[in-house]
Amino acid sequence: MAIKFGRPIEMHDAPRPKTEAKTEPKAEAKAEAKTVLPTPSLDLAVRPRRNRKSEWARRLVRENVLTTDDLIWPLFVVDGHNKRSAVSSMPGVDRLSVDQAVRDAERAMQLNIPCIALFPYTEASLRDEHGSEAVNPENLVCQSVRAIKNEFPNLGVLCDVALDPFTSHGHDGLIEDGKILNDETVAVLVRQALVQAEAGCDIIAPSDMMDGRVGAIREALDAAGFVDVQIMAYAAKYASAFYGPFRDAIGSAKTLTGDKRTYQMDSANSDEALREVELDIAEGADMVMVKPGMPYLDIVRRVKDTFAMPTFVYQVSGEYAMIAAASNNGWIDGERAMMESLVGFKRAGADGILTYFAAQAAEKLKAGG
Numbered sequence: 001m002a003i004k005f006g007r008p009i010e011m012h013d014a015p016r017p018k019t020e021a022k023t024e025p026k027a028e029a030k031a032e033a034k035t036v037l038p039t040p041s042l043d044l045a046v047r048p049r050r051n052r053k054s055e056w057a058r059r060l061v062r063e064n065v066l067t068t069d070d071l072i073w074p075l076f077v078v079d080g081h082n083k084r085s086a087v088s089s090m091p092g093v094d095r096l097s098v099d100q101a102v103r104d105a106e107r108a109m110q111l112n113i114p115c116i117a118l119f120p121y122t123e124a125s126l127r128d129e130h131g132s133e134a135v136n137p138e139n140l141v142c143q144s145v146r147a148i149k150n151e152f153p154n155l156g157v158l159c160d161v162a163l164d165p166f167t168s169h170g171h172d173g174l175i176e177d178g179k180i181l182n183d184e185t186v187a188v189l190v191r192q193a194l195v196q197a198e199a200g201c202d203i204i205a206p207s208d209m210m211d212g213r214v215g216a217i218r219e220a221l222d223a224a225g226f227v228d229v230q231i232m233a234y235a236a237k238y239a240s241a242f243y244g245p246f247r248d249a250i251g252s253a254k255t256l257t258g259d260k261r262t263y264q265m266d267s268a269n270s271d272e273a274l275r276e277v278e279l280d281i282a283e284g285a286d287m288v289m290v291k292p293g294m295p296y297l298d299i300v301r302r303v304k305d306t307f308a309m310p311t312f313v314y315q316v317s318g319e320y321a322m323i324a325a326a327s328n329n330g331w332i333d334g335e336r337a338m339m340e341s342l343v344g345f346k347r348a349g350a351d352g353i354l355t356y357f358a359a360q361a362a363e364k365l366k367a368g369g
């Protein structure tokens with residue numbers, strides 16, 4: 001049936017209320033008629049508001065639902081014991097000593113969050129030009145993985161692969177004459193992935209944006225017997241201003257020189273994201289990620305529609321900080337903005353979301369949404 005102006009054209013007009021016979025109204029009635037509004041009755045066969053009339057009706061037609069299964073919770077780990085130190089640019093987020101990370105892992109289990117992600121704050125004294133600490137099997141990330149998997153073997157643990165938490169210059173790769181070296185960096189990333197897998201990491205997530213790293217890591221994992229360790233590739237990762245608070249959290253904001261635009265993507269590009277994702281899938285990625293989230297929902301949708309892969313999105317530190325700051329100022333309802341942003345990722349096609357709101361959102365979902 002063809003639809004014209006919101007009404008199927010074969011449809012007959014709805015019967016109209018009979019108009020009263022025209023008689024000359026009395027003078028006083030005429031004056032009164034000016035002040036009375038006409039009875040509103042638009043001739044609409046289709047009224048979309050009918051499906052929104054009450055909570056049960058809205059639930060019935062709802063297209064996308066967020067559940068705790070969609071959440072990956074990133075945690076920052078720091079040296080020490082029984083320590084939680086606030087990240088000032090991320091209100092509500094702490095750096096955790098390993099024992100405290102285990103407590104948050106327990107909270108993730110209780111909240112039915114399937115997976116956590118680990119990021120280390122590395123002391124300046126342990127950082128060097130080559131990011132050597134990244135390949136130390138006793139580094140904070142490896143210690144945390146072992147401690148968490150030991151207590152909670154059924155909780156998924158994801159580890160980021162990139163050198164920026166470990167380099168003195170804060171870049172994700174090795175530098176020579178101001179250039180980030182690709183192939184030399186990949187060789188180090190492979191070793192980093194191997195020490196993480198040996199520690200018990202379930203998902204290796206390369207976030208460095210070097211070319212060819214997914215294939216190299218897959219090959220090395222397989223050769224070392226880690227055939228079941230998954231790879232979630234930060235496939236379409238953009239050079240973004242929204243990473244600022246994260247760099248505070250891991251301690252590389254102060255030392256980072258220049259920007260990351262020779263390896264992370266230009267925010268103006270969309271087709272290029274598809275080419276990046278295609279490469280990572282061909283190289284063996286099990287899951288792909290788009291990052292940041294809210295300014296890149298169009299990319300999430302294109303990637304999901306094009307490749308039908310498990311597609312993840314990272315709601316990054318700056319996105320978290322914006323919502324938290326506006327909420328703390330009383331400018332927005334923080335809880336509602338959080339839930340709206342998360343279901344927005346689902347609507348865009350994401351299968352899962354890395355978000356600093358994971359625990360808070362899971363608490364809310366547990367309490368009935």
Ligand SMILES: NCc1[nH]cc(CCC(=O)O)c1CC(=O)O
Pocket residue numbers: 160162164172207208242243244245246247260315316317318
């Ligand atoms: N390569 C490291 C890495 N892994 C995740 C993030 C950012 C996450 C966030 O902002 O929450 C970054 C920062 C960067 O690329 O500079």
Ligand SMILES: [Mg+2]
Pocket residue numbers: 209210211212235276279280
């Ligand atoms: Mg790539």
